[in-house]
Amino acid sequence: MEDIYCFAGNPLDRASERRRDSEWIRSLLAHPASRMLPLRDLKPATRGEASLSLDWQPVEAWSEAIENGATLVFLGLDEGRAHFAIDASGVEPGFAEPAEALDVRSLAPLLPATEAAILAEARSLIDWHARHGFCAQCGSPTRVTAAGWVRRCPECKASHYPRSDPVTIMLTIRGERALLGRNRRRPGNRFSCLAGYMEPGETMEESVRREVHEESGIRVGRVRYLACQPWPFPSSLMMGFLCEGLTEEITVDPEELAEARWFSRDEIRGMVARAATGPDDPTQLSLPGPVAIAHHLCRRWSYGLDDL
Numbered sequence: 001m002e003d004i005y006c007f008a009g010n011p012l013d014r015a016s017e018r019r020r021d022s023e024w025i026r027s028l029l030a031h032p033a034s035r036m037l038p039l040r041d042l043k044p045a046t047r048g049e050a051s052l053s054l055d056w057q058p059v060e061a062w063s064e065a066i067e068n069g070a071t072l073v074f075l076g077l078d079e080g081r082a083h084f085a086i087d088a089s090g091v092e093p094g095f096a097e098p099a100e101a102l103d104v105r106s107l108a109p110l111l112p113a114t115e116a117a118i119l120a121e122a123r124s125l126i127d128w129h130a131r132h133g134f135c136a137q138c139g140s141p142t143r144v145t146a147a148g149w150v151r152r153c154p155e156c157k158a159s160h161y162p163r164s165d166p167v168t169i170m171l172t173i174r175g176e177r178a179l180l181g182r183n184r185r186r187p188g189n190r191f192s193c194l195a196g197y198m199e200p201g202e203t204m205e206e207s208v209r210r211e212v213h214e215e216s217g218i219r220v221g222r223v224r225y226l227a228c229q230p231w232p233f234p235s236s237l238m239m240g241f242l243c244e245g246l247t248e249e250i251t252v253d254p255e256e257l258a259e260a261r262w263f264s265r266d267e268i269r270g271m272v273a274r275a276a277t278g279p280d281d282p283t284q285l286s287l288p289g290p291v292a293i294a295h296h297l298c299r300r301w302s303y304g305l306d307d308l
């Protein structure tokens, strides 16, 4: 089995062959065991303080909002029990929020891993609906069908499906050193793997080589896939690679990076250890925490668990 990182490992059976059956979905909505996760402004209801969990609620509590047209999506079945999510933005009375509702990225590390994965599915879908009210082909308002998995245009009959945007993210290795960059938009000493959206007509390997060259001027040879992670901001698939740096001299793309550097295995191991245990200390070099696949690419290479 592959390694599972934050937002992966969703335990729900999405029942994709059955969810177009509106009678079946209606029967699930009427079933007292079914559960609803409300999200407001893309932040979910949660319960607990010391240990947080998603606040799954009875569907009945949301029947008025459903009738009034709030966006509803079927997430899947867990041992036969249906799980739904609803966009509760602007719905009154909505749900009781903790003093500070956390965004999904801050919340995910505090949740059980399976709940973080379900939340990724819910957040990406609710966000997609909020941004796709009109047909991309003719501009008419579209309607939700297939339990939230299709938007159909009543005018031109086009069907629109939620998508994942593929991103390649890579650690470039040259001998005993690896290349990390510091983003222009992030202050402090936080370095990370280079990354970028794949473009149409490109393979994953071509995308890796292009991104590294564009951002750092380094030429890349071999490319090895390691692991991937759903990233629901709004709906990316982060595909992680190790790749071979063929050249050494760095020329940073100033639009993207403030700085890029080669780091030794020991340096990266120290950054991984600090990032795994606490918040950034701006005086020290750091990396993203374990919520992000960049952390694991750095961890796996620096600890000798993986190599090119």
Ligand SMILES: [Zn+2]
Residues within 6 Å of the ligand: 135, 136, 137, 138, 139, 140, 153, 154, 155, 156, 157, 158
């Ligand atoms: Zn249309």
